[in-house]
Amino acid sequence: MQHIKEKMGVFQERSAQALDQILPSIEILPNRLHEAIRYAVLGKGKKIRPLLVYSAGAIFGAPDEILDTPACAVELIHTYSLVHDDLPSMDNDDLRRGRPTCHKMFDEATALLVGDSLQTLAFQVLANPSLAVPSDHQIRMIELLSIASGSLGMAGGQAVDLESVGKQLTLSELETIHTLKTGALIRASVLLGAWCYPKIDTSTLEKLDQFALRIGLAFQIQDDVLDVESDTDTLGKPQGSDMVKDKPTYPALLGLDQAKQKAQILLHEATEILKSIDGTTEYLEWLARFIVTRNY
Amino acid sequence: MQHIKEKMGVFQERSAQALDQILPSIEILPNRLHEAIRYAVLGKGKKIRPLLVYSAGAIFGAPDEILDTPACAVELIHTYSLVHDDLPSMDNDDLRRGRPTCHKMFDEATALLVGDSLQTLAFQVLANPSLAVPSDHQIRMIELLSIASGSLGMAGGQAVDLESVGKQLTLSELETIHTLKTGALIRASVLLGAWCYPKIDTSTLEKLDQFALRIGLAFQIQDDVLDVESDTDTLGKPQGSDMVKDKPTYPALLGLDQAKQKAQILLHEATEILKSIDGTTEYLEWLARFIVTRNY
Numbered sequence: 333m334q335h336i337k338e339k340m341g342v343f344q345e346r347s348a349q350a351l352d353q354i355l356p357s358i359e360i361l362p363n364r365l366h367e368a369i370r371y372a373v374l375g376k377g378k379k380i381r382p383l384l385v386y387s388a389g390a391i392f393g394a395p396d397e398i399l400d401t402p403a404c405a406v407e408l409i410h411t412y413s414l415v416h417d418d419l420p421s422m423d424n425d426d427l428r429r430g431r432p433t434c435h436k437m438f439d440e441a442t443a444l445l446v447g448d449s450l451q452t453l454a455f456q457v458l459a460n461p462s463l464a465v466p467s468d469h470q471i472r473m474i475e476l477l478s479i480a481s482g483s484l485g486m487a488g489g490q491a492v493d494l495e496s497v498g499k500q501l502t503l504s505e506l507e508t509i510h511t512l513k514t515g516a517l518i519r520a521s522v523l524l525g526a527w528c529y530p531k532i533d534t535s536t537l538e539k540l541d542q543f544a545l546r547i548g549l550a551f552q553i554q555d556d557v558l559d560v561e562s563d564t565d566t567l568g569k570p571q572g573s574d575m576v577k578d579k580p581t582y583p584a585l586l587g588l589d590q591a592k593q594k595a596q597i598l599l600h601e602a603t604e605i606l607k608s609i610d611g612t613t614e615y616l617e618w619l620a621r622f623i624v625t626r627n628y
Numbered sequence: 629m630q631h632i633k634e635k636m637g638v639f640q641e642r643s644a645q646a647l648d649q650i651l652p653s654i655e656i657l658p659n660r661l662h663e664a665i666r667y668a669v670l671g672k673g674k675k676i677r678p679l680l681v682y683s684a685g686a687i688f689g690a691p692d693e694i695l696d697t698p699a700c701a702v703e704l705i706h707t708y709s710l711v712h713d714d715l716p717s718m719d720n721d722d723l724r725r726g727r728p729t730c731h732k733m734f735d736e737a738t739a740l741l742v743g744d745s746l747q748t749l750a751f752q753v754l755a756n757p758s759l760a761v762p763s764d765h766q767i768r769m770i771e772l773l774s775i776a777s778g779s780l781g782m783a784g785g786q787a788v789d790l791e792s793v794g795k796q797l798t799l800s801e802l803e804t805i806h807t808l809k810t811g812a813l814i815r816a817s818v819l820l821g822a823w824c825y826p827k828i829d830t831s832t833l834e835k836l837d838q839f840a841l842r843i844g845l846a847f848q849i850q851d852d853v854l855d856v857e858s859d860t861d862t863l864g865k866p867q868g869s870d871m872v873k874d875k876p877t878y879p880a881l882l883g884l885d886q887a888k889q890k891a892q893i894l895l896h897e898a899t900e901i902l903k904s905i906d907g908t909t910e911y912l913e914w915l916a917r918f919i920v921t922r923n924y
Binding site: 356360361362364365366369412416419421422439440441442444445447448449451452453455456458459460461467468470471472474475478479481482483484487488490491492494495508 | 652656657658660661662665708712715717718735736737738740741743744745747748749751752754755756757763764766767768770771774775777778779780783784786787788790791804
């Protein structure tokens with residue numbers, strides 16, 4: 333497994349470099365906005381979504397040079413959502429990835445424009461005419477990312493989440509929130525990687541979607557578990573904040589042990605699905621395990 | 629000219645109906661977000677940007693059924709920018725199109741998510757695989773809209789604008805702001821319409837871009853003039869707010885008469901450019917005149 337872990341380090345580094353190249357220079361007007369954009373994106377992050385893109389692409393050997401683009405796109409969408417979610421009118425968070433949140437470091441108006449610009453940039457990089465995928469695949473990729481991000485995906489999940497603060501939810505309602513809020517972009521990440529393979533077929537896409545649905549939920553359960561069990565230093569954001577904010581979580585609904593068990597079941601189902609795909613699925617399998625066992 | 633004015637009414641109606649069809653129903657979760665989205669988009673607006681799309685497409689006879697899509701996309705981007713610009717951390721406006729702004733009618737978090745979702749939806753509709761334009765044109769259209777909207781276009785102009793409040797600007801600095809803030813999306817609107825013509829050539833695109841650059845600036849000058857000369861009822865937003873907010877404007881820099889004269893010169897240049905294009909340019913010409921002579 334060591335070589336897979338090393339490869340993940342390589343993927344993280346690739347995506348960080350690709351993002352650095354894509355982001356506008358601080359020398360370019362509006363300088364302060366670009367400074368804030370780079371601050372928000374280039375902080376330490378797990379880069380889970382880019383890793384999913386590379387790992388899904390690796391199944392059928394899509395070249396990393398092509399995967400760089402969707403890897404950047406999903407990380408840009410993810411970062412835009414964090415910057416906006418942290419704003420005072422939303423979650424009002426001061427700490428992110430171990431540093432002041434964007435609006436704390438700069439100001440609210442700038443953070444708003446940072447998020448707006450990052451979302452735009454995500455679509456801009458995917459719409460680069462020189463991206464070496466068939467143009468009908470490219471259009472599908474843009475459509476897929478947009479559906480995952482909008483009011484029927486990530487932003488919609490955020491809206492349902494806000495409305496549910498302080499309410500007693502059922503397990504099914506909680507699952508709906510997370511399927512939208514984090515799940516949609518995780519599924520998009522896996523599928524974007526797969527679409528970079530020119531001969532990808534519908535049946536494989538469906539299997540990968542089922543895989544991603546499960547690890548998306550498992551990811552959120554582990555996030556909730558860590559909010560209970562980890563500490564602020566390791567997380568880079570305040571531990572225990574879900575409880576303080578009276579947010580519905582899996583441990584709150586199921587108890588800690590049951591929540592962990594649910595994550596294990598999802599992991600098992602996800603890896604079973606991978607076994608039915610004929611290709612290099614080791615990277616995705618490693619990532620699935622990492623998502624459920626990570627401590628940050 | 630009467631038939632052109634009538635046609636513009638038809639275009640306005642088309643774009644309103646297309647937007648209504650594209651926007652998610654209030655019956656769909658998250659209901660309140662979708663209610664706010666529809667509130668923001670379906671208010672009365674001049675629909676200048678959709679009109680530019682239809683009118684540019686009409687030059688070479690691109691079908692209205694195809695033009696509906698980019699017409700919606702530019703209006704969605706425009707509306708997202710208004711909803712975010714009106715937020716307390718930005719312009720802090722209470723009135724828009726004669727009604728309470730989105731965050732006043734709903735709340736700040738909802739307005740933030742409305743803007744975010746509208747931007748996403750703009751790219752989603754443009755990336756519809758069934759859009760009947762060549763797929764390389766479709767990708768160009770998405771790229772074009774993204775460049776016009778991001779930190780080197782509309783959002784960037786907003787950032788420079790915010791930084792310039794209370795400062796004494798030169799005419800050239802003011803022009804830079806407006807070329808980005810309003811000009812970029814107006815140019816994109818004209819070019820998106822043109823790209824719907826399968827045989828569009830680079831030379832015509834360049835001419836249309838030069839045309840659009842001029843009417844974009846003229847549009848902003850007239851906006852500034854109206855802020856001085858019109859009244860709140862006609863504008864649907866507070867008259868005199870530029871002065872109250874100490875915003876740099878053309879009348880403030882040039883004087884009212886000189887500002888009006890500059891708009892007339894830009895209009896003249898713009899219509900001269902149109903004369904060099906071999907096609908049905910009457911609609912664009914009418915719009916250019918409307919932009920400079922409108923009273924709201």
